[in-house]
Amino acid sequence: MENGGKANGGEEKEKVVEKLCRRCKETFNPSSNNTSSCRFHPSFFVSRRHDDQKRYYELGPDDPPYAAKFYDCCGAEDPNALGCRTDLHVTYDE
Numbered sequence: 726m727e728n729g730g731k732a733n734g735g736e737e738k739e740k741v742v743e744k745l746c747r748r749c750k751e752t753f754n755p756s757s758n759n760t761s762s763c764r765f766h767p768s769f770f771v772s773r774r775h776d777d778q779k780r781y782y783e784l785g786p787d788d789p790p791y792a793a794k795f796y797d798c799c800g801a802e803d804p805n806a807l808g809c810r811t812d813l814h815v816t817y818d819e
């Protein structure tokens with residue numbers, strides 16, 4: 726099929742379409758998505774004692790005793806703690 730020749734090499738620079746990551750909810754550039762782009766916790770933020778029964782969430786003076794919350798994967802007690810794993814961002818298209 727003849728196609729009149731492409732505009733020599735200099736393609737208009739592609740518009741970067743940022744995607745939203747389904748896991749970390751950040752926008753990212755798919756062409757620079759790599760296995761260390763996305764930081765996340767592979768497990769959930771739970772509300773119970775740490776498995777080893779030794780580490781307890783440090784309750785604040787006003788926290789009820791059931792306020793023990795942490796990530797099941799790494800034990801981080803801050804819901805905003807940086808992810809303990811990295812991987813590719815996950816798009817909504819996949």
Ligand SMILES: [Zn+2]
Binds near residue numbers: 796799800808809810
């Ligand atoms: Zn974690």
Ligand SMILES: [Zn+2]
Binds near residue numbers: 814
């Ligand atoms: Zn992500």
